[in-house]
Amino acid sequence: MPQFDPTTVSPQLIWLAITFIILYVLMAKVALPRIGQVLERRQHRIEENLKKAETLKSEAEVAAAAYEEVLADARSKAHDVLRDVREAMTADAAERTAAVNTRLLDEIAAAESRIAEAKNSAMAEIRGVTAEVTRSAAQKLMGEAPDENTVNAAIDAVLAERG
Amino acid sequence: MASPLKQFEIKTLIPVQIGEVDASFTNSALVMTITVVLATVFLVVGMRGRAMVPGRWQSMAELCYEFIAGMVRENIGAEGRQFFPFVFSLFMFILLGNMLGLVPYSFTFTSHLVVTFGMAMVVFVGATIVGFAKHGIGFFGFFLPHGVPWYIAPLLVPIEILSYFTRPISLSLRLFANMTAGHTMLKVFAGFVVALGLFGVFPLVFVVALTGLELLIAFLQAYVFTILTCIYLNDALNMH
Numbered sequence: 001m002p003q004f005d006p007t008t009v010s011p012q013l014i015w016l017a018i019t020f021i022i023l024y025v026l027m028a029k030v031a032l033p034r035i036g037q038v039l040e041r042r043q044h045r046i047e048e049n050l051k052k053a054e055t056l057k058s059e060a061e062v063a064a065a066a067y068e069e070v071l072a073d074a075r076s077k078a079h080d081v082l083r084d085v086r087e088a089m090t091a092d093a094a095e096r097t098a099a100v101n102t103r104l105l106d107e108i109a110a111a112e113s114r115i116a117e118a119k120n121s122a123m124a125e126i127r128g129v130t131a132e133v134t135r136s137a138a139q140k141l142m143g144e145a146p147d148e149n150t151v152n153a154a155i156d157a158v159l160a161e162r163g
Numbered sequence: 164m165a166s167p168l169k170q171f172e173i174k175t176l177i178p179v180q181i182g183e184v185d186a187s188f189t190n191s192a193l194v195m196t197i198t199v200v201l202a203t204v205f206l207v208v209g210m211r212g213r214a215m216v217p218g219r220w221q222s223m224a225e226l227c228y229e230f231i232a233g234m235v236r237e238n239i240g241a242e243g244r245q246f247f248p249f250v251f252s253l254f255m256f257i258l259l260g261n262m263l264g265l266v267p268y269s270f271t272f273t274s275h276l277v278v279t280f281g282m283a284m285v286v287f288v289g290a291t292i293v294g295f296a297k298h299g300i301g302f303f304g305f306f307l308p309h310g311v312p313w314y315i316a317p318l319l320v321p322i323e324i325l326s327y328f329t330r331p332i333s334l335s336l337r338l339f340a341n342m343t344a345g346h347t348m349l350k351v352f353a354g355f356v357v358a359l360g361l362f363g364v365f366p367l368v369f370v371v372a373l374t375g376l377e378l379l380i381a382f383l384q385a386y387v388f389t390i391l392t393c394i395y396l397n398d399a400l401n402m403h
Binding site: 002008011016019024032037041 | 168169171172173175179184185186187188189191192195196198199202203206207210213214215217221224225228229247248249251252255256272274275276277278281282339343
């Protein structure tokens with residue numbers, strides 16, 4: 001076997017040492033630090049981004065809580081406003097109803113007084129007519145016109161009697 | 164038909180002689196150099212974008228990094244950080260060496276026991292030095308695990324010492340044997356393809372399947388070598 005040829009030992013060992021030392025130096029000084037640097041930077045970046053994501057998440061949570069609070073606040077405020085408006089409207093409506101009622105009552109009273117007035121004047125007119133009719137009737141019957149005052153007293157007495 | 168062992172021959176490309184020692188640039192040295200260049204280009208050019216979101220090439224480079232970094236972290240712990248460049252270089256060197264060996268007409272330097280033993284000895288001697296540097300003379304306690312009754316010690320200590328010193332042998336032989344056997348088998352069956360003429364289709368199919376298996380073995384052996392290195396370093400640092 002060529003592997004056991006003693007003359008090939010020294011060149012192989014010498015070149016093994018030379019090439020391996022060169023490889024070691026190249027790896028240790030050039031290649032590996034570069035890869036290590038890149039990996040470290042990536043790890044650093046990932047950690048940084050994770051941290052950033054965490055702070056953003058907590059910020060978002062705070063914002064969401066604030067939003068909830070504002071929403072609840074607005075809801076209760078809207079409720080209040082609605083209630084106020086309803087109360088105001090109810091009060092207004094009551095006031096208007098009352099005003100209309102009083103006006104109606106006034107008008108009713110005015111109408112009633114007008115009716116009474118008309119009734120009175122009608123009554124007075126009827127009395128005058130009655131007195132006239134009574135006097136002329138008495139004149140025809142008795143041939144003599146009775147005294148005006150006597151007639152008036154008699155009519156008054158009858159009216160008082162009849163109500 | 165050429166001998167299936169011909170592929171393992173060392174051919175001198177540029178003869179170099181330093182004193183009495185032959186330091187010729189051979190086909191083995193050429194593939195080693197290509198391995199170094201390929202590993203460097205793969206990682207440096209792949210990472211040139213330094214993109215936050217990696218592309219395909221950068222992903223592969225990062226995958227290699229994280230694969231070995233995870234292996235070192237799990238097997239050695241935080242202290243293993245200082246050995247990471249060494250373990251990473253070892254893995255890339257063996258992996259690319261095994262893979263390049265599968266390219267037709269190329270050469271597999273990991274199929275030579277000298278090379279695998281050289282690497283295993285670096286790991287073994289290195290781990291032993293690390294052990295003594297960390298624990299001083301207390302590192303000898305490694306050969307007597309805690310909680311062992313004293314009367315078993317005379318039996319256990321030699322076994323532990325023997326198993327410790329066979330580590331570089333098993334480490335280097337495993338890689339060497341796997342690569343040599345795999346490549347020899349590939350060559351033998353490839354030879355059948357030519358020899359059988361029309362019926363050579365059957366060994367051809369087999370060779371294709373075998374090449375897939377060899378790709379798996381190329382990765383697996385690099386992985387095994389590297390993880391055993393991690394385990395030995397962990398033993399040296401943490402003593403079981």
